[in-house]
Amino acid sequence: MSSELEISFILNGQARSLIVAPSAVALSVLRDDFDLTAAKKACGEGECGACTIIVDGASVCSCILYAADLDGRNVQTVEGLDAGDTLDPVQAAFIETGAVQCGYCTPGMVMQIKHLLAENPDPDEAAIRRGLEGNICRCTGYSKIIDAVKSAAITMRAG
Amino acid sequence: MMDQIAEQISLIGQRIPKPDGAAKVLGRTQYINDMVLHRMLIGKILRTDRVHARILRLDISKAAALPGVHAVITGDDTPMIGIGVNKDNPPLKSGTVRCIRDEIAAVAAETEAIADQALALIEVEYEDLPAVFDPAEALEDSAPQLHEDKPGNVGLSYNISYGDIAAGEAESDVVLDETYDLHYVTHCCMGPGCVLAEFDAMGKLTIYSQTQYPYNFKMDLAPTLGIHPGDIRVIQPPVGGAFGSKLDVYPFEPICAFLAQKTRRPVKLVFSREEEFIASPTRQPVRAHIRAGAKKDGTLTFRDVNCLLNNGGYTSWGATVPYVMMRTFSGHFRVPNVEFKSTAVYTNNPFAGxxxxxxxxxxxxxxxxxxxxxxxxxxxxxxxxxxxxxxxPGEVTPQGSLLKDCALADCITIAAEKTDFLKIYAANAKVETGRYRRGIGIATSLHNAGGAKIHKSDGCGTILTMDDYARVTLITGASEIGQGIDAVITQIVAEELGVPMASITIVNDDSAIGPWDVGVHASRTTFIAGNGARRAAIKAKAQILAAASKEANVPAEEMELRGGHVVQSDNGVSIIRLDRLLRAMHFAGEDAELVMVTDYYEPPSEPEGDNHYGDMSAAYAHAAYVAEVEVDTMTGHVRVEKMTVVQDVGRVVNGLGIEGQIEGGIAMSIGYGLTEDLRIEKGIVKNPSFRDYKVATAPEMPEIAYHFIENDTPEGPFGAKGIAELPAIVPAPAIANAVYNAIGVRFDNPPITPEKVARALHGGQDGGDQ
Structure with a gap:
């Protein structure tokens, strides 16, 4: 009996397959097997949000998601936003508003906000704060990140 | 035809995004945690599970025999040469362990899983020794002794005395006698501790480090490794937060180097979050007993302060924080008579940095x-x-700090006016019913804002070169740790040289290239490295204008640099494009020259003598923060609704950067005041996770109102002062004062948790001091 599983999923728009151990977590697979190191391991127990990715439209902590559960899913990481000639509005807003300091929480924050704005294109202040609650930032005090969400929301609504 | 170049809007005071922002939002930035080198092994540390014990047997044979394990080392294989301020902390302990974080063995293996498996195969037997956790108890004659050469468990002591305490007390109408218990908190850098070490074929060490003091790091690391500091090259990839936690050498760094030396391969060692909570330094806990007096008219008469510092098992910078504490006790407000005594006492707790x-x-x-x-x-x-x-302004504190542009009174007055403080304060104090009560509180402080000469030099080296295309490379000793010094230096150099910011590259990640700097600490980097960069740019400008003068036959003093051109100062008409001039200078035959200047900026400050007297900073700054809170008297929950920031910043250089530093500081201080508490019970860290150790999250951040006092301090770059620590200092006591205004309870034992508030209001133990 094999102790390994074959999984197939869409990763940043491309179909991918690989063999994983049943105990492997999604974050390790992304980082070690696909060299996608933007998502960070900062707590390993789903408490800080630095590993946030989007799976089938939902933001999840990839450090507590079994890689096996990626099978058949659509997975997006920050690297998937690094495609066109222009920055994604959330990323552009992060730079412009000063929402980046050390940057370690940033990829997770960006993905959480992508999810937040997809669900609610016009969030009020309280909704933004609630939406960021699971993502810890130790540098910025969140104010500039909240500014970035507001600014990105305006840009995205303007289309 | 000559172009007229429009006068440039000054970059100083603008809101300038960080140059490293794009790579970070795109997830391209490679932290050490992300790095992989050819043939790299993974290092792991085995820590003790005892707080004080003798190691009877340490058997690594099964771990060493595990396939995929390349080295297992213990204190028996490595020198017992201590690191840290008292040099009392050998990287791997042999014989005795003194606190729960003690490193007793380490492995290097091909994968993390094998390394973990190897650690589990190491067998240890201990004989437990009597332990002590309270600094007062550790001073007793009967207490267990932690270090043979430190009788009585005394680590470090600091004492100052000015004036006459007895005389001050005699003229006091009021004397207060208070005891504060200031708790353990920890940095919680989002990027866990990490290091990657590699020896080259010549036996020289390259260490990829998160350090925020790369040059003295070499000096502190070398002795325990038994190599020459000059044979260490420190490379500093981007770091996931530092906040002072990376200002010393900690055991994992030499341990990683030992593993790399033994295996002759690169070794990377990354902390888990739990390890980060247990085995990285904390803020120094302090038990402060203070007696202080005042006359009826409000004049302060004396402060008599006794501090006990829990030193933990070993000594890093935590035990030296009295250096800064005494400046505040003696120098913040006019206090004619001051005594300050502090003792750091060894215990079997983890230690502070x-x-x-x-x-x-x-x-x-x-x-x-x-x-x-x-x-x-x-x-x-x-x-x-x-x-x-x-x-x-102009007063000198008892320890010799010259407050030449003292803005303390302005800070207080403006803070009171902006918040309508007195009216709200009086109104809040009258409310004694209702579930939700509002409070307003003010706090002020004083901090060094022009460096801090705690070493022989507080300087920073800078090298500036320009290429044939008028691109600038600015090499500075000052490190970027996320705080944004690269943006500030870019602005300053662009301002002086009249070139676009995009044409400037900052290099500050390699000790083999960069000139010496003391490190990112003490709110010094904008001031010191900013001055260095500006002076280098001014030297480059002088060289350029001299060459332009020769080329165009116009006196240098009638020209300036603007928009990538040398222009006539009076009408802005371009004399020559800067890149063309640089090429002309470069390819001038026998007179050829490159723009390639150096600067070492040493601020005009003096080291503290043994008596702790000296004007140790080239500028000092004050701040007054006002907190407005709402206290839920049922649950005890305190919510900070608004923070009004009034701070003497000298001059704002980067609007985005300064606000970012202040907002981050406020979040950290809200944590200190309200939620963060690293609970250490009998030497064991009880809450080593973000689930149980609560840092501030987005919903807890208050509205923030700014009022910057900008008086252009004479020595600062464009008048700027250092600013980044006061925001982490002042909010917590402002919140505590606001809580008192709301509910009439004092908490001298932060954090002011809902439990403490509820117990104070509704009875039970461990409340505040009513």
Whole structure:
């Protein structure tokens, strides 16, 4: 009996397959097997949000998601936003508003906000704060990140 | 035809995004945690599970025999040469362990899983020894002794005395006697501790480090490794937060180097979050006993301070925070008679390091709440009482700090006006019913803002070169740790040289290239490295204008650099494009020259003597923060609704950067005051996770209102002062004072958790001091 599983999923728009151990977590697979190191391991127990990715439209902590559960899913990481000639509005807003300091929480924050704005294109202040609650930032005090969400929301609504 | 180049809008004071922002939002930035080198092994550390014990047997044979394991080392294989301030902490302990974080063995293996498996195969037998966790108990004659050469468990002591305490007390109408218990908190850098070490074929070490003091790091690391500091090259990839936690060498760094040396391969060692909580330094806990007096008219008469510092098992910078504490106790407000005594006492707890704000977080929590208590005791309001004792510009503190542009009174007055403080304060104090009560509180502090000469030099080296295309490379000794110095230096150089910011590259990640700098600490980097960069740019400009003068036959003093051109100062007409001039200078035959200048900026400050006297910073700054809170008297929950920031910043260089530093500091200080508490019980860290250790999250951030005082301090770059620690210092006591205004309870034992508030209001133990 094999102790390994074959999984197939869409990763940043491309179909991918690989063999994983049943105990492997999604974050390790992304980082070690696909060299996608933007998502960070900062707590390993789903408490800080630095590993946030989007799976089938939902933001999840990839450090507590079994890689096996990626099978058949659509997975997006920050690297998937690094495609066109222009920055994604959330990323552009992060730079412009000063929402980046050390940057370690940033990829997770960006993905959480992508999810937040997809669900609610016009969030009020309280909704933004609630939406960021699971993502810890130790540098910025969140104010500039909240500014970035507001600014990105305006840009995205303007289309 | 000559172009007229429009006058450029000054970059100073603008809101400039960080140059590293794009790579970070795109997830391209490679932290050490992300790096992989060819043939790299993974290192792991085995820590003890005892707080004080003799190691009877340490058997690594099964671990060493595990396939995929390349090295297992213990204290028996590595030199017992200590690191840290007292050099009392050998990287791997042999014989005795003294606290729960003690490193006793380490492995290097091909994968993390094999390394973990190897650690589990190491067998250890201990004989437990009597342990002590309280610093007062550790001073008793019968207490277990932690270090043979430190009789009585005394680590470090600091004492100062000015004036006459007895005389001060004799003329006091009011004397307060208070004890504060200031707790353990920790940095919680989002990027866990990490290092990657590699020896080259010549036996020289390259260490990829998160350090924030790369040059003295070499000096501190070399002895324990038994190599020459000159044979260490420190490379500094981007770092996931530092906040002072990376200002010393910690055991994992030499351990990683030992593993790399033994295996002859690169070795990377990354902390888990649990390890980060247990085995990285904390903020220094302090038990402060203070007696202080005032006359009826509000004049302060004396402060008599005794501090006990829990040193833990070993000594890093935590035990030295009295350096900063005493400056606040003696120098914040006019205090004619001051005594300060502190003793750091070894215990079997983990140990503290440096942490943003240093001892001033602790000292300001005490002084700022005590000022409120004293105001009430003499029957004055908190504003009038503070103004009565605020120094004037030009006054010198008892320890010799020259407050040449002292803005303390301005800070207090503006903070009171902007918040309508006295009216709200009086109204809140009258409300004694209702579930939700509002409070307003002010706190002030003083901090060095022009470097801090705690070493022989407080300098920073800078090298500036320009290429044939007028691109600038600025090499500075000052490190970027996320705080944004690269943006500030880019602005300053662009401002002086009249070139676009995009044409400037900052290099500051390699000790083999960069010139010496003392490190990112003490709110010094904008001031010191900013001055260095500006001076280098001014030298480059002089060289360029001299060459342009020769080329165009116009006196140098009638030209300036603007928009990538050399222009005539009076009408802005371009004399020559800068890149063309640089090429002309470069390819000028026998007169050929490159623009390639150096600068070493040493601020005009003096080291503290043994008597702790000296004007140790080239500038000092004050701040007054006002917190407005709502207390839920049912649950005990305190919510900070608004923070009004009034801070003497000298001059804003980067609007985005300064606000970012302040907002981050406020979040950290809200944590210190309200939620963060690293619970260490009998030497064991009880809450080593983000689930149980609560840092501030987005919903807890208050509205923030700014008022910057900009008086252009004479020595600062474009008048700027260092700013980044006061925001981490002042908010917590402002919140504590606001809580008192709301519910009439003092908390001298932060954090002010809902449990403590509810117990204080509804009965039970461990409340505040009513």
């Amino acid at each position: 440096s942490f943003r704000g240093y001892g001033n977080v602790q000292a300001t929590y005490v002084t700022a709440t005590l000022m409120d208590k004293m105001a009430e005791a003499v029957g004055m309001n908190p504003i009038a009482f503070r103004l009565k004792n605020a120094q004037e």
